[in-house]
Structures are given as C-alpha cells and as structure tokens.
Amino acid sequence: MKSVVVAFVLLFIGGGLQAQNDPGMTPGDTGTISFTYQGVPVTYTTVRAADGKVWLQQNLGSLQVGGYASDSAAYGHYFQWGRWDDGHQLPSSPMAPVSNVFPRSPAGILNGSDTFYYDILYVQDSFCQWWEDGDSTDTWSAAPPSDSNGSDPCAVIGPGWHMPTQPEFENVILLEGITDTASAFSSNLKLPLAGQRRFDTDGFLYQGEHFLYWTSNTFDSLGVAVSYYYWNTSVNVYSKPYRAYGASVRCVTECTGVYPPDSISGPDSVCVGMAQVWSTPGSVYASHYLWTVPSGWTIIGPDTGSSITVVPGPGAGQIMVRATNMCDTSVAYAMDVQLYPSPQAQVTQYGLLLSAPGNYPGYQWLLNGVVIPGAVHDTLEASADGGYQVVVTNSYGCTDTSGVQVVSLGVAALQPGGDIRVFPNPTRGVLHISVPAAVDVRLYNATGALVLKKEQVRYVELEGLPAGFYQVELRSDSGEVLKRERVMVMQQ
Numbered sequence: 042m043k044s045v046v047v048a049f050v051l052l053f054i055g056g057g058l059q060a061q062n063d064p065g066m067t068p069g070d071t072g073t074i075s076f077t078y079q080g081v082p083v084t085y086t087t088v089r090a091a092d093g094k095v096w097l098q099q100n101l102g103s104l105q106v107g108g109y110a111s112d113s114a115a116y117g118h119y120f121q122w123g124r125w126d127d128g129h130q131l132p133s134s135p136m137a138p139v140s141n142v143f144p145r146s147p148a149g150i151l152n153g154s155d156t157f158y159y160d161i162l163y164v165q166d167s168f169c170q171w172w173e174d175g176d177s178t179d180t181w182s183a184a185p186p187s188d189s190n191g192s193d194p195c196a197v198i199g200p201g202w203h204m205p206t207q208p209e210f211e212n213v214i215l216l217e218g219i220t221d222t223a224s225a226f227s228s229n230l231k232l233p234l235a236g237q238r239r240f241d242t243d244g245f246l247y248q249g250e251h252f253l254y255w256t257s258n259t260f261d262s263l264g265v266a267v268s269y270y271y272w273n274t275s276v277n278v279y280s281k282p283y284r285a286y287g288a289s290v291r292c293v294t295e296c297t298g299v300y301p302p303d304s305i306s307g308p309d310s311v312c313v314g315m316a317q318v319w320s321t322p323g324s325v326y327a328s329h330y331l332w333t334v335p336s337g338w339t340i341i342g343p344d345t346g347s348s349i350t351v352v353p354g355p356g357a358g359q360i361m362v363r364a365t366n367m368c369d370t371s372v373a374y375a376m377d378v379q380l381y382p383s384p385q386a387q388v389t390q391y392g393l394l395l396s397a398p399g400n401y402p403g404y405q406w407l408l409n410g411v412v413i414p415g416a417v418h419d420t421l422e423a424s425a426d427g428g429y430q431v432v433v434t435n436s437y438g439c440t441d442t443s444g445v446q447v448v449s450l451g452v453a454a455l456q457p458g459g460d461i462r463v464f465p466n467p468t469r470g471v472l473h474i475s476v477p478a479a480v481d482v483r484l485y486n487a488t489g490a491l492v493l494k495k496e497q498v499r500y501v502e503l504e505g506l507p508a509g510f511y512q513v514e515l516r517s518d519s520g521e522v523l524k525r526e527r528v529m530v531m532q533q
Contacts, residue, residue: 063298064089069229071098076198078102078126085198088229091216092209094293098231101194101290102130107233110226111249116235119157119245119287122255122264123172123181123191127153130194130287136243139285145173147186159240160285170262171240171285181257193257194290201296201368207258209293210267211278219276222269225252230291234269238287245287253280253288264288296368300325303374305360310379311353312439316341320348324364324371331370333361335378353380384435386443392461395429395446396420403434407442423448450477463513467529473500474515480523481516508532 064070068091075084078101086106088098098106102118118130127150128134139158142149158171172179172191179189181204183196195202205213217228225232236248251270258265260281266288268280282288307319321330329345335358341350351360357380361373389396397404397419406416407430413421423429428445462475474480482501484493487510495501497518508530515524 063087064095066093068093074198078197079128079131088231090213090229092213094209094213094295095297096213096230096293097198097291098229100233100235101292103233107226107231110222110234112233113248115231115233116248117289119235119238120194120255120290121157121171121240121287122259122282122284123147123175123179124150125153125186125192125194126197128155129153129157130290131155132238132245139171139173142171144188145171146175146188147172147191148188151186157238157287158285159242170283172262175259175262175284177259177261179259181255195292198292198294199368201294202292203294204255204257204290205293207256207265207267207279210254210256213293214267214276214278221275222251225269225276232291235289237282237289240283240285240287253282253286254291255288294368296366297326298369299327299364299366299371301371301374302330302362302364305362305374305376307360307376308378309376310381312381312437313353313355313383314441315383315439316350316352318348318350319360319362319376321362321374323347326366326369327364327371328366331363331365333359333373335359353378356380381437381439382435383439384433384441386431386433386441388429388431388443388446390446390448393423393448393450394420395423395431395448397431397433397443399433401433401435403440405432406430407432423450426450461515461524463515463524463526463528466526467531468503469531470504471500471502472513472528474498476515479518481518481520483514483516485512485514487511503530506530 062073064072064087066089068089070089072087073084074087075082086098087095090096100115100117103116104114107115119132120130134155134157136159137156139145139160142158181191181193183193184190186192193204195204217230219225219228222234232252234249234252236251237246237253239246252268254267256265256267263281264284266280266282268277302321302324305319305321308317311317330347332340332344332349334340334351335354335356337354337356339352341352357378359375359377361375363373364371384399384401387398389398404417404419406413406421408425409427426449428447430443430445432440432442434440464473476499479497479499482495482498483491486492493501511528511530513526513528514522516522
C-alpha cells in the first residue's frame with residue numbers, strides 16, 4: 042500500500058488542537074488523523090478509498106488497523122444506532138433494560154449514558170428498540186441529540202467527518218470490489234470481522250465471522266447497515282438491523298486537510314506609509330487564506346485572497362499567512378519584515394520660489410501631477426499657474442509626496458520677496474516697476490522722510506528730486522510690504 046509524505050496541518054475542533062496528515066490522491070494512499078476520543082488523544086490511520094474520499098482505515102474505538110480479518114484489536118466499539126461517544130459503545134459497558142430510558146429516544150439520554158440498553162421483553166419479529174417509536178425521518182447527524190436526531194459519533198474527529206450514508210457505503214463497496222470477507226479485508230478499507238453486540242441479552246454475535254457497519258440511514262423503526270453474514274456469500278449493503286444492536290462505525294470525510302503555504306513573495310524591508318503587496322503561491326485544497334500583519338498596519342481591500350495590499354504602520358514585525366478551507370486551517374508561514382522611516386514632504390512658497398525642506402538626497406517636482414523634467418532640486422521657481430508638488434526620497438529609498446501648493450503667478454509675485462524688479466537703477470527721472478499687478482509706492486530720502494507716495498502704479502516719475510540715494514518701498518493694496526530697495530537718483 043502506497044504512503045505519501047504530505048505537510049502537517051492544524052484543525053481547531055471544540056477548542057482542541059488537532060493534527061491531520063492527509064493521504065495522497067491515489068486510492069490506497071494513507072495518512073493519519075489525531076483527535077480526542079473517550080477523553081484520550083488518539084491517532085488513527087486514514088486512507089484514500091476508491092471513491093476518492095478519505096475514510097478511517099480503522100473502526101472507531103479500535104486499537105489499530107487489523108493485521109488480519111479476525112484481529113480483535115481492530116474490532117473497535119459497538120454503537121447502538123443513533124448513539125454517540127458516551128461510553129455505551131465500549132465492549133465492557135454495563136447493560137440495563139430500556140425501561141430505564143425516558144423518553145426512549147436520544148432526548149432521554151441527552152447528557153449521554155455509559156449504559157448499553159437492551160429489551161428483556163424481546164419477542165421474535167417484534168420491534169423491540171432502545172429508540173421507541175422511531176421512524177424513517179429520524180437522523181443521525183452532528184446536530185445535538187433530540188427526539189428525532191441522534192448525535193453522530195464521527196463528528197468527534199473534526200469538521201466534515203461523519204457517519205457514512207447508505208449510498209456512500211454502497212458506492213465504496215462497489216468501487217472497492219468488496220463481495221465477501223476476504224475482499225473486505227484486502228480492500229483499502231480493511232474491514233475486520235467485528236461481529237455485533239446483542240440487543241436482547243449480554244454478549245456478542247459472530248465475532249471473527251461477519252461484520253455489521255451502521256450507516257446514517259433508517260428504514261421505518263430500523264437502522265440501515267452494511268453487513269456480511271457467514272451464512273451467505275455476499276455483502277448486504279442495505280441490511281436492516283434493530284437500532285438496539287451494537288454495530289461497528291467507520292467514519293468518512295469529503296474534506297481534505299489543507300497544505301500550509303510554503304513561501305511569501307514581497308519586500309522584506311519596507312517604508313512606513315508606503316503600500317506594498319505580499320502574495321503566496323496557491324496551497325493545495327485551500328479555499329482562501331488568513332493573513333496576519335503587525336499591529337498598526339492596514340490591509341487595503343480584500344484580505345482572504347492569495348495576495349494582500351498593506352500600508353505599513355510604525356512598527357516592524359511579521360507578515361503571516363495560513364491556508365484554510367471549510368474543514369481545516371493550516372499552520373502559518375511567517376516572513377520577517379524590516380521597517381524604514383519615511384520622509385515628510387512639504388512645500389513652502391516665497392513668492393515664485395518653491396522649496397522642499399529636509400535636505401533629502403532625492404527630489405522630483407510635479408506640476409498638476411505631471412513630472413517636470415529636470416526639476417530635481419530642493420527648490421523650484423514656478424513658471425506657470427497650477428498645482429505644484431514635490432516627491433522626496435530619503436537614504437533608505439523611501440518616498441513621500443507633498444500636498445498640492447497652488448501657484449498663481451500674478452498672486453505669487455505680489456508676495457514678500459516675490460519676483461518684483463525696480464529699474465533702471467540708477468535712474469534719471471522715471472522708476473519702472475516690473476510686477477504683474479499695480480502696487481503702492483513710497484519713496485524715502487536719506488533722513489527717512491517720505492518724499493513721494495503713489496498708489497496702484499507700475500512706475501513713478503522722479504522729476505524735481507535732488508540727486509542722491511533713496512529707499513523705495515512697494516506695498517500691496519492691502520498694505521503688506523512686498524519689497525524695499527535702495528535706488529540712486531542721478532542729476533537730471
């Protein structure tokens with residue numbers, strides 16, 4: 042029988058940590074499943090059967106996979122139809138009459154009972170059952186026990202594990218080619234001859250001679266089982282024993298444990314605030330992924346796919362990913378990520394001059410979101426109206442983009458230190474002012490006395506002023522001083 046080595050994964054079942062090592066995809070490949078049964082951690086062998094599903098290769102409660110068909114260590118426990126792992130199934134469990142159960146249904150033993158219930162009033166052909174008045178609508182599922190439902194003992198293994206239905210058992214019997222006791226044991230399922238426990242008195246029937254396996258189906262007040270009896274030569278896939286019989290249980294799942302991710306692609310060093318993408322290759326049987334990022338980091342958009350977009354926060358840490366499906370969640374794959382500080386881009390304006398403080402090694406200016414060719418210094422003289430930004434890069438390669446600084450050339454020129462020219466200097470009679478908008482002009486002599494005042498002009502006539510040095514002061518219409526400059530008036 043072929044065995045394959047696969048990755049271990051984790052199952053979170055009922056608050057307990059469980060390990061599953063699934064078979065490969067070829068019929069006959071084996072694996073293991075660990076769970077808690079009867080309060081004790083156990084590990085069972087599983088097998089990929091010819092129907093493609095994963096089955097226990099052991100009876101529930103058995104000590105091992107049988108070494109031969111009548112190996113008593115492989116017989117396992119004997120469940121009454123509709124009952125669960127409450128101890129009644131143990132071969133040594135005490136017996137009591139069904140009159141001790143009220144009502145005579147799973148609801149009568151809601152909290153479980155370690156007693157195997159029998160009917161001392163049994164008469165041949167009467168339906169003497171531990172589950173009185175049962176009918177074909179009763180179920181044996183993972184739901185809590187009730188008047189109409191018994192709790193499935195296979196659910197203890199984990200999500201997806203269940204008592205096989207009659208069609209499931211019939212299908213695998215057909216595909217495995219099971220027709221008698223020899224082929225039953227030589228099949229991938231390795232069905233031993235566990236016999237059955239009597240329902241009318243103490244003792245067991247046909248151990249080493251036949252098998253009886255419950256399914257989750259019913260026939261009126263009877264349970265439906267798969268059986269082989271020593272007095273016939275074929276397997277009965279629709280046997281109808283009393284529910285009070287003790288029979289073997291073999292569990293099955295259509296779920297497959299998910300393989301853990303084996304890598305994460307993405308940067309191992311990042312900058313604070315700069316969005317990055319991390320991804321993992323697809324894991325076998327995964328339906329989606331569970332990502333964990335360091336505290337303070339933000340996942341942008343979908344967070345269950347094979348890739349995520351993350352904005353790093355202020356602290357370094359690990360990116361971790363787990364693969365998951367409806368039955369299983371794998372162990373995590375982790376990637377250490379180093380964190381670098383990001384620069385802080387700002388723009389200050391002084392007239393038409395824009396500057397980016399910070400003394401960074403890299404700058405790039407933008408106008409209306411478009412790169413300005415050659416504008417790679419910490420200052421820029423605005424040459425057109427629009428929104429200016431700067432992208433700065435620090436020594437770690439981290440970047441930041443400033444907010445938008447809107448510049449209007451006319452307004453910018455009328456700011457302190459703006460691009461305002463006074464000419465000619467020296468002058469013989471007229472002083473021109475190069476400025477987009479008219480300004481107020483004040484002229485002071487060498488003693489500081491105001492000798493000329495003009496409002497909202499672009500030039501002033503200086504006729505009649507004595508030669509010498511004067512200070513010209515230009516103001517906006519709001520009175521803000523835009524420029525002061527020393528000018529020389531020559532002899533006229």
